[in-house]
Amino acid sequence: MAIERTLSIIKPDAVAKNVIGQVYSRFENAGLKIIAARMVHLSNSDAEKFYAAHKYRPFFKDLISFMVSGPVMIQVLEGEGAIAKNRYLMGATDPNKAEKGTIRSDFADSINANAMHGSDSLETAAIEVAFFFSEVDVYSR
Ligand code: IDP
Ligand code: MG
Numbered sequence: 001m002a003i004e005r006t007l008s009i010i011k012p013d014a015v016a017k018n019v020i021g022q023v024y025s026r027f028e029n030a031g032l033k034i035i036a037a038r039m040v041h042l043s044n045s046d047a048e049k050f051y052a053a054h055k056y057r058p059f060f061k062d063l064i065s066f067m068v069s070g071p072v073m074i075q076v077l078e079g080e081g082a083i084a085k086n087r088y089l090m091g092a093t094d095p096n097k098a099e100k101g102t103i104r105s106d107f108a109d110s111i112n113a114n115a116m117h118g119s120d121s122l123e124t125a126a127i128e129v130a131f132f133f134s135e136v137d138v139y140s141r
Contacts, residue, residue, distance in 0.1 A: 004082040005035070005138075007128035009117035012070035014107050015039075020073050023103055023116075026089055027077055036076040036129075036138040042068050050131060062112050074132050078140075083125055086118040 010023055027034060042050070047067040054060050077086055091102025095114055098105040108115035119125035129138070 001081040003078065003080060004122065004125065005076055005078050005129055006083045006086050006119045006125045007117070007132065008075050008077050008086055008119075010073040010075075011067065011113070011115055011117060012072055013066075013109065013113040014103075014115040015071055015073055017107060019107055023107075026103060027075075027086075030079075030085055030089055032077040032079040032082055032085060032089075033141060034075050035078045035141060036133045037074065038132070038137075039071050039073050040132070041071045044068055050128070059112065066112055076129050076133060076138055083119055083122065087120065090116045090118050 008027070010020055014020070014023065024034065040046075044064060047064045048055075051060070051063060051067070054063060057063075079085060089103055091098030091104035093104075093114060094111040095104040095108035096111075098108070104115050119128050
């Protein structure tokens with residue numbers, strides 16, 4: 001499998017629960033390297049741009065107000081099959097349907113406040129990494 005990069009966001013609910021370190025340990029134990037990271041309190045316009053693909057979904061307003069409700073921790077993960085591996089560690093979008101032992105199953109409360117974002121394809125990963133990080137902020141190691 002190829003070495004990939006993916007964008008991961010620890011959402012405001014999980015940051016508020018003080019579990020950034022526990023989430024990072026799961027990445028590291030799965031062989032994913034954190035090659036860039038920053039904490040940001042998103043503005044409405046940042047969040048709307050980032051989630052533009054969901055603009056016409058019924059949950060869009062709730063999603064945006066949740067994402068700006070507190071700081072988020074944003075990182076680029078690198079490793080073999082990083083995109084699928086990160087999605088596997090996160091678990092299903094709805095924490096009630098997420099497999100036991102996944103981040104969402106352990107730390108999320110609802111389908112809206114679901115602890116994590118992870119890119120879903122090579123194409124979106126490249127776009128999402130570039131949305132938050134410039135080339136000089138991303139390290140190969
Ligand atoms: P994903 O985060 O697992 O990739 P997406 O379908 O891309 O899921 O949806 C983006 C985000 O929008 C989800 O993480 C969740 O916060 C929110 N969301 C998705 N579906 C629903 C829903 O049915 N109700 C409320 N919020 C939703
Ligand atoms: Mg998605």
